[in-house]
Amino acid sequence: MRVLVATDTIGSLSSARAGALLATGWPEADVTVVPSGEAGAGFLEAAADQLGVELSSAVSGDRVVSVAELGATVLVGVESAASSDDHEIPYAASSSDLGAAVRHALHRSGRTQRLVVDLSGSGAHDGGAGFLLELGAEADVALDRGVKGLAGLTRVDLSRPRALLAGVELTGVVGSDQISLPLLGLRGITSRRAQAVGADPALLLETDARLAHWAAVAAPGQTDVPGAGACGGVGFAVLALGGRLVTGPQLAFTSEAAQRAVQGTDLVVTGCSVFDFARRGGGVVAHAAQIATMRLAPCIAVAAEVLIGGREMRTMGIESAYPVREPSLPSPRGGDVSAAELMATARRIGRSWRW
Numbered sequence: 258m259r260v261l262v263a264t265d266t267i268g269s270l271s272s273a274r275a276g277a278l279l280a281t282g283w284p285e286a287d288v289t290v291v292p293s294g295e296a297g298a299g300f301l302e303a304a305a306d307q308l309g310v311e312l313s314s315a316v317s318g319d320r321v322v323s324v325a326e327l328g329a330t331v332l333v334g335v336e337s338a339a340s341s342d343d344h345e346i347p348y349a350a351s352s353s354d355l356g357a358a359v360r361h362a363l364h365r366s367g368r369t370q371r372l373v374v375d376l377s378g379s380g381a382h383d384g385g386a387g388f389l390l391e392l393g394a395e396a397d398v399a400l401d402r403g404v405k406g407l408a409g410l411t412r413v414d415l416s417r418p419r420a421l422l423a424g425v426e427l428t429g430v431v432g433s434d435q436i437s438l439p440l441l442g443l444r445g446i447t448s449r450r451a452q453a454v455g456a457d458p459a460l461l462l463e464t465d466a467r468l469a470h471w472a473a474v475a476a477p478g479q480t481d482v483p484g485a486g487a488c489g490g491v492g493f494a495v496l497a498l499g500g501r502l503v504t505g506p507q508l509a510f511t512s513e514a515a516q517r518a519v520q521g522t523d524l525v526v527t528g529c530s531v532f533d534f535a536r537r538g539g540g541v542v543a544h545a546a547q548i549a550t551m552r553l554a555p556c557i558a559v560a561a562e563v564l565i566g567g568r569e570m571r572t573m574g575i576e577s578a579y580p581v582r583e584p585s586l587p588s589p590r591g592g593d594v595s596a597a598e599l600m601a602t603a604r605r606i607g608r609s610w611r612w
Contacts, residue, residue, distance in 0.1 A: 258286040258612060261518050261548070263506070264528035265541035266299045267581075268561050268594035272541075273306035278599045279526055279559060282607025289518035293509040295540035296377035296432040300505035301325075301334045304373065304430075307509060308332070320378075322358045326366055333362045334375030346450050346464065349403040352381040352491050356391025363421065371426045373508070376488040376495070377435075382450070383407070384440065384468045385494025389475070392498075393417030407467050413475040418498055427500030428508065433540035435487035436504055441469050446486040506544030524610055525549035525556040530591025532560035532578050534569055546574030557610060559602060561591040579606050 260283045267275040276290035292307045294300030305312035305325040312332075314323040325332040335355045355378065363369055381387060383403045390400035395414040399406045439445045447468060451461040468490065472480040476497035479485055484502040485493040492502050509515060527545035529538040537543065542558055549556030555576040563580040570578055581594050581602045 258283070258523050259518075259521050260286045260288045260524045260526060261522045261545075262288060262290045262526045263293045263509070263541065263545045263548070264526070264559070265294060265530070265539055266302075267528050267530055267559070267599060268591055270594060270596065270599065271306065272299065272303040274596070275528060275599060278596055279528060279603045281600050282526075282603030282605075283524075283611060284607075286611065289514070291509055291512075291515045291518060293541045293544070294505045296375060296430055296435075296505055297334075298323075298336060300377075300430055301332065301375055303505065303509065304332050307512065317354075317358075320354050323375075324358070324362050324365075326362075329366075329368050329370035330373070331362050331366050331369045331371070332373045332375075333359050334378060336378040337380055345454055346447065346456055346460075347380055347382050347403065347489075348405045348464065350381040350383065350489075351387030351401045351403050352379045352383055352385055352489065352494070353387030353391050353401045355379050355491065356388035359388075360391050360421075363425075369425055371428075372422070373428045373430060374495070375430045376491045377430070377432055379488045379491045381489045381491070382446065382464075384471050384475075384490030385492070385497070386471060386475075388491050388494045389413075389415065389418055389497070392421055394475075404464055404467055404471075407471045410471060410474055413471075415475065415497060422498055422500075427495060427498055429487070429492060429495035429500055429502045430505050430508060431484065431487040431492060431502055433504050433506075433543065435484065435492065436502060437483040438486040438492070439483065440472060440480065440485040440490055440493050441465055446490060504540050504544070506541050510544070510548070519548055519552065522548070522552050522554050523612070525552070525554055526559065527556060527575075528559040530561045530594075531564070531589045532558055532562070532570075532580075533564040533589065534566075537565070537569075537573055538575075542575070543573065550574045555610075557606065559599070559606065561594045562589045564589055
């Protein structure tokens with residue numbers, strides 16, 4: 258029997274640690290654990306674990322900058338250490354902090370051939386202008402003052418950032434809800450954010466027009482590409498530099514080891530902190546279910562708390578879901594599941610799912 262384990266973080270347990278504990282439920286099977294995270298801290302830790310290196314994190318201002326390096330592969334991410342304001346569009350916020358982290362990582366490495374950047378920590382709404390500025394972009398307006406600072410723009414030169422990344426495979430990692438997000442229009446980032454926070458319609462139109470002009474001047478061929486609006490438009494910047502956008506689980510399963518594990522899989526085991534109807538376990542669970550469907554194999558989920566019915570979970574390809582604990586209603590949080598609890602749950606489940 259061949260078992261594939263691909264879980265998100267469960268409580269405070271990382272994907273790799275939670276996966277190893279779940280694997281104990283099938284001691285006699287051929288079990289492969291693929292660390293996986295959708296975006297953010299969970300992805301960064303999972304990606305570092307998959308590379309087999311330690312993730313180095315340091316606080317810089319109100320940001321936590323994380324870097325991992327293995328040979329010619331560099332992993333970079335920036336997360337806000339301060340609470341974000343979801344009640345307005347961040348007109349003045351810049352993505353320059355992420356660009357600075359990437360620039361420092363490239364200079365420190367000196368031999369980068371594969372650059373993976375987690376974009377989810379950017380709280381900006383500037384179409385990636387600040388990100389590109391830190392990599393060497395030039396323009397006739399300040400690019401580090403958010404979308405407000407793009408007024409009057411007539412010229413953008415991306416030759417320096419493109420030269421900096423010449424020969425480098427650039428990958429931007431975004432959440433599954435961002436991977437197809439357009440930059441402009443009724444379904445674009447300004448319209449969606451404005452509707453959520455009740456922004457003034459005139460300001461909405463002005464902001465969208467400013468982003469449209471920025472994109473048309475900086476890289477007109479990437480304006481309408483799906484994902485250009487990801488993470489406040491930093492997805493557009495990655496595309497403008499010839500990069501690609503993926504989710505964390507998609508990236509995790511591009512490795513040769515993960516591809517080999519998929520072949521011949523009899524059972525897929527996934528997990529998350531809270532498995533409910535609202536998020537349906539998140540992108541890692543969804544991707545694991547897709548793999549199981551592709552292999553015509555059952556997929557089961559283990560979560561700290563389960564609040565979803567059998568009919569709903571089966572529509573997304575999950576055969577059964579098992580909680581570690583009873584849900585803490587009315588506000589499930591996933592709790593701090595211990596290694597012993599998760600291992601005991603896995604061994605109990607494993608007795609029912611083996612052949």
